[in-house]
Amino acid sequence: MASDGDDKVVLLNTYVSMFAMRPKMALALKGIPYESKVEDLGNKSSLLLEMNPVHKKIPVLIHNRKPVCESLIILEYIDEVWKDKFPLLPSDPYKRAQARFWADFIDKKIFECIGAWLFKKKDAKDIKEELVEKLKVLEGELGEEAYYGGEKIGFLDLVLVSYYTWLLAFEKDAEFSVEAEVPKLSEWAKRCLQNESVSTSLADPLKLYEFTLQLWERLGRGGGAYN
Structure with missing residues (x-):
């Protein structure tokens, strides 16, 4: 390359x-x-x-x-x-379709919660129950597998773990613990973070929370958009 x-x-x-x-x-x-x-x-x-x-x-x-x-x-x-280098999507068409389905679910349902909190459309305590419910659905989909990609990290793992660091930032503003609410998902995230390519590509939760506080200050803790 x-x-x-x-x-x-x-x-x-x-x-x-x-x-x-x-x-x-x-x-x-x-x-x-x-x-x-x-x-x-x-x-x-x-x-x-x-x-x-x-x-x-x-x-x-x-x-x-x-x-x-x-x-x-x-x-x-x-x-x-770069299909010959660390394939991300499953080779089976049905499994690929399922990975795309759950990726769509994550970007609609999880972002809906995180976005509502980030842009202060709802208070953290009002979002927490809905967020946990959706995370439990994803925890159920993981089942007993080490990763959503099976035995190694794949497409869907990258989609969801990109939210994990934001969930840790959300913890700081809510009476919420990823580890307590969805322990299996928390263990999955820790496994993902053991991969250097993943851990070095994700933002620091503390820096994300600092960004959030700065954003709220700019927005006057009201609504707004930042895209």
């Missing part, structure tokens, strides 16, 4: 975004070198606006000077292009 020329890989991202953490993990697991360009979402770069003119959001993977947008699509693209 060349690091320049037509095969250069660039990732437009931000440190705090769970969605940007996903391609970081995937590229690291596959050993693909890339250039990280951190975006200031309050002052979006001309490159971001050019590469993602529709949504104007990160992450954006630029490969062969062509952009790929939306984190789940980026994960699948990375897996298809």
Whole structure:
């Protein structure tokens, strides 16, 4: 994999975004070198606006000077292009479909809770019960497996573990413990974090909480949007 020329890989991202953490993990697991360009979402770069003119959001993977947008699509693209290096999606079509189903569930249901808390649409205590209920559904789907990918980390593990660091930030604002509420899921997350490609790609929960406090200050602890 060349690091320049037509095969250069660039990732437009931000440190705090769970969605940007996903391609970081995937590229690291596959050993693909890339250039990280951190975006200031309050002052979006001309490159971001050019590469993602529709949504104007990160992450954006630029490969062969062509952009790929939306984190789940980026994960699948990375897996298809570098398919011989640490496969992420199952080879079985049904298992692939199931992985996509649960990824969609996570991005709709878990983000709904975290987003409502982050943008102060609801208080943490009002979100906690709903969040735990959804996490228990995901814990049930894990079953007795070590990972959602089976015996090794896969596509769905990357999708969900990107939220784990945000769940730890949420703990600091709520009477909530991931380990107490969903112990099996907590053990799964700890196994994921033993992988250096995962642990080094995720944001520090303390820094995420600091970001959250700063965001609330800017928003006056009311509503708003930051995308």
